[in-house]
Amino acid sequence: MKTSTLPGQSQPKIPNYADRTPQYYIDKMEPELRASFTTQQLQAIFNLLDEAIPKPSPKIVDLRFLVDLIVTRFYVVLLVGKDRRRKPRRYIPKGVAKVGNVIAAIILLLGANLLLSASLFLFAYLLKSLVGIDFFSGDRHLPDIIKSIFQ
Structure with a gap:
């Protein structure tokens, strides 16, 4: 109706x-x-x-945000909570699918680790610069050292 x-x-x-x-x-x-x-x-x-009617379960992590690009819009949702589903999976991955799932999980974890490490390093570097601490002698800074390594 x-x-x-x-x-x-x-x-x-x-x-x-x-x-x-x-x-x-x-x-x-x-x-x-x-x-x-x-x-x-x-x-x-x-x-x-x-x-x-499904009952919502409490989530440990409920992260939702939009990524607006010029031509389209994406949304990203990350939910972490206890699995309360009753039925086992109808399809249990085997063979290539199982290997693909493991590879995808490893790439996802490595990417999250890299992002977190880079963010912490950048935050620490900016905090060091704000306070005025200089780890390197002379006028050399981290960007100068990185450039000299790749030359």
């Missing part, structure tokens, strides 16, 4: 997906159809909907 609104009419209030309850879906039924159910049938439908 779809309801359309005419221009000038206000849209009906749709709750956030996570806030939808079984009663929300029961209220979406045609009133005549809803009235045709007995109280016991409505309770069974309510219980079934309550079991079918």
